[in-house]
Amino acid sequence: MSFFDQIKRMLPRSFLNDSMRNMKGIYQSIALQVDDLDGAILDGQKQLFIxxxxxxxxxxxxxxxxxxxxxxxxxxxxxxxxxxxxxxxxxxxxxxxxxxxxxxxxxxxxxxxxxxxxxxxxxxxxxxxxxxxxxxxxxxxxxxxxxxxxxxxIYTQHRELRSFTHAQMKSMTHDQLRTQLPTP
Structure with missing residues (x-):
């Protein structure tokens, strides 16, 4: 929830209606800065841990x-x-x-x-x-x-490939077979 949403919940509805555009704009700009500050603090905290x-x-x-x-x-x-x-x-x-x-x-x-x-x-x-x-x-x-x-x-050994058919292995190259097993 943004800071502006929190402000709206605390203030009376008449305080943020169309006749009070200036107040609403001020609160929106303050809320935007508070949200940015909150994000920067959280990002700074993330940087403290590898x-x-x-x-x-x-x-x-x-x-x-x-x-x-x-x-x-x-x-x-x-x-x-x-x-x-x-x-x-x-x-x-x-x-x-x-x-x-x-x-x-x-x-x-x-x-x-x-x-x-x-x-x-x-x-x-x-x-x-x-x-x-x-x-x-x-x-x-x-x-x-x-x-x-x-x-x-470690590389794939021939005995590991014995259980696979040629059809299962034909889509793989020799280099791929050296490092991974075919899907059954």
Whole structure:
């Protein structure tokens, strides 16, 4: 409900009739400004939280020194900021998993101490994630420089396609079949 509607309910009807055009105009302009102020306050409150920030994202990105590699939308940029805010815990497998969880990925961290490598294995995403550039940039900030970072991706295996007929798969390309299953 707008502020003007609230004013109309509080004032007598004779106060806002046609003979009082000036008063009605004044109340309408005040109500418009109050509504605009209310909207600005609500928008400002949204910017205080990473999950709902829009125009404040560059401020958060500057705070965490985030440089965008991929052309990211707002959701991906929020994920970057959220990951950086969660990442101050060091390079433990739990903290890396937590950071990648903010992107919506379920991962497993494989450490090879003798080979000085860390492998990030995706558990629930088929193919290469579209924001891999951002993930690589982010992980190079967390993982110590003496460790090599490797990525392990999941693709569709032949045994998963055995239950589908050629007719079900013919509308899909080879690349599509690598990253998604046909609909039965």
């Amino acid at each position: 999950d709902s920030a829009t125009w404040a994202l560059p401020i958060y990105e500057a705070e965490f020194a985030i440089k965008l590699v991929d052309q990211s939308n707002e959701v991906a940029r929020r994920n970057n900021v959220m990951a950086m805010s969660r990442g101050g815990l060091g390079a433990t497998p739990a903290s890396i998993t937590n950071v990648l969880k903010s992107y919506g990925y379920s991962t497993r961290i494989l450490e090879d101490f003798s080979g000085y490598t860390v492998t990030i294995q995706f558990n629930d995403f088929r193919g290469v994630p579209p924001n891999l550039g951002d993930l690589q940039t982010l992980m190079t900030r967390f993982i110590p420089a003496h460790l090599q970072l490797k990525w392990s991706f």
